[in-house]
Amino acid sequence: MAASGGAMTRGEAPSLATPAQIFGDRASFELHDEDVTTLRRQFDAVASLQNAPRPRDTEEDAEQQAEFLKWQAKHPFILDCFEQFEAHAKGKRVTLFLDYDGTLAPIVKDPDKAYMSAKMRAAVRQVARVVPTAIISGRGREKVTGFVGLRELFYAGSHGLDIVGPQINGKQGLAFQPAADFAPIMDRVYLILVAKSKDIPGSYVEHNKFCVSVHFRNCPPGSWQQVADLVDDVLSQHPNLHHTRGRKVLEIRPKVDWDKGCALTHLLGALGLADGQGVLSLYIGDDRTDEDAFTALQSRPHGFGILVSCKAKATKAAFTLRDPEDVRTFLERVVAWGRGPHNGWAQSGGCVGWSYDSTPLPTTPTSPMPARSNNLLSEEAFERAYDEAAQEASDAGSPLAGPHDSSRQQATEAHARDAATSARDSSEGDDPGAAMHSQHQGPPAHAQNKDKRKSDLAQDALHKLTGPQKRDSFREPAFLATPKSLLP
Numbered sequence: 001m002a003a004s005g006g007a008m009t010r011g012e013a014p015s016l017a018t019p020a021q022i023f024g025d026r027a028s029f030e031l032h033d034e035d036v037t038t039l040r041r042q043f044d045a046v047a048s049l050q051n052a053p054r055p056r057d058t059e060e061d062a063e064q065q066a067e068f069l070k071w072q073a074k075h076p077f078i079l080d081c082f083e084q085f086e087a088h089a090k091g092k093r094v095t096l097f098l099d100y101d102g103t104l105a106p107i108v109k110d111p112d113k114a115y116m117s118a119k120m121r122a123a124v125r126q127v128a129r130v131v132p133t134a135i136i137s138g139r140g141r142e143k144v145t146g147f148v149g150l151r152e153l154f155y156a157g158s159h160g161l162d163i164v165g166p167q168i169n170g171k172q173g174l175a176f177q178p179a180a181d182f183a184p185i186m187d188r189v190y191l192i193l194v195a196k197s198k199d200i201p202g203s204y205v206e207h208n209k210f211c212v213s214v215h216f217r218n219c220p221p222g223s224w225q226q227v228a229d230l231v232d233d234v235l236s237q238h239p240n241l242h243h244t245r246g247r248k249v250l251e252i253r254p255k256v257d258w259d260k261g262c263a264l265t266h267l268l269g270a271l272g273l274a275d276g277q278g279v280l281s282l283y284i285g286d287d288r289t290d291e292d293a294f295t296a297l298q299s300r301p302h303g304f305g306i307l308v309s310c311k312a313k314a315t316k317a318a319f320t321l322r323d324p325e326d327v328r329t330f331l332e333r334v335v336a337w338g339r340g341p342h343n344g345w346a347q348s349g350g351c352v353g354w355s356y357d358s359t360p361l362p363t364t365p366t367s368p369m370p371a372r373s374n375n376l377l378s379e380e381a382f383e384r385a386y387d388e389a390a391q392e393a394s395d396a397g398s399p400l401a402g403p404h405d406s407s408r409q410q411a412t413e414a415h416a417r418d419a420a421t422s423a424r425d426s427s428e429g430d431d432p433g434a435a436m437h438s439q440h441q442g443p444p445a446h447a448q449n450k451d452k453r454k455s456d457l458a459q460d461a462l463h464k465l466t467g468p469q470k471r472d473s474f475r476e477p478a479f480l481a482t483p484k485s486l487l488p
């Protein structure tokens, strides 16, 4: 039988078999297996013709595909060779650093709506329980903290220029702001940019505390140059600032010798892991500023970067993932690995390095969490501890301090108690961020922060009563002693 519809190059017209070619002089039209194969091939050939790119693009496509494969051979897709991670990580204390936009959350048009999924949040929370995990983002720290909504992590905002650890008993655990003096300049530059960009359609200026981002994703290409000129103009008036380029964004930053790589090294120092012996550090990111972190990892004894990209691009990362969904899969695999016998943190007493919640590592994924003693607290004991925490916060001039008007205070306290209860309850489930994100995936960051402040205050009260075992097992980072002069 004359077969047709065989292997075809994309864009090439298929030569179709006629019924006579398929059925020959057979008396019956009953289909034989090979007929079905032939028909299926024909169907595929027609379908591929319909979907085929125009012939002009075919060559470009093939070139891009070849380039991508060549690139991937140099920077393998880590989910295809997870055993390489396992081999590197065996018995080591893994530390994990994550970028936010384009890594944990997909790139979207509106920077204020770059929410991460509940599944991603659960994966990040779980991974932070098996290996110390930090977020290093170009966003303002408070904003990225609001998006991620997890207490177990360290957060570095403004491309690492603003590092703060979790609050411990009402006190800020750690703070490092190497460009603190620039805060007023950045405020001024932000206002100038907002005023001057108002006539550039689609532009958006975002204040990220020690960086100011000028977005042009939603500008027509014809006005991109206007955005670039505006940034140049502002920089020419501020010689102590410079800019970096991200994904359809220009980011104005202080001229200080500090980047995401420095932040990563600094955070490792906090864990007493500066020499890197027996430590494997990973950084996952998608953008140019993440390259500084990939580079920093190259000079450590063990560590590598993972670039999130579905296009070939120059990178210092050793491995690749294509998109945030892949990142989540990778994190879930690290969680499964981390619960096994080869996690170096488990061998050295559990992952309590940066983890606010020092619940011991479960030995199997299904082992139940120990009951929390605070479930047994009387309402009265809770109230007393709450008042003390509120008083302490107020004495310290903390933004956690509630209003002093008594009726408002009662309302706030009632709200905070609810928040504490739901935070406590949800911390026993799969996702403690759920308390903040239970209704939908992304309440505005300022609303989250407000609720979070209340919840923090109530949590502090709870820790007063239930904290001893938590406090004892929380290893305070070495750089709590950061010189005060570096802080605003």
Ligand SMILES: O=P(O)(O)OC[C@H]1O[C@H](O[C@H]2O[C@H](CO)[C@@H](O)[C@H](O)[C@H]2O)[C@H](O)[C@@H](O)[C@@H]1O
Residues within 6 Å of the ligand: 099, 100, 101, 102, 106, 107, 108, 109, 110, 111, 112, 114, 136, 137, 138, 139, 206, 208, 213, 215, 217, 246, 247, 248, 249, 251, 287, 289
């Ligand atoms: O270091 P990152 O956490 O990746 O932050 C870098 C910048 O990310 C955000 O902008 C990018 O994501 C937006 C939301 O998907 C998108 O609209 C924008 O075009 C991207 O450039 C963020 O808004 C910036 O402030 C960060 O500096």
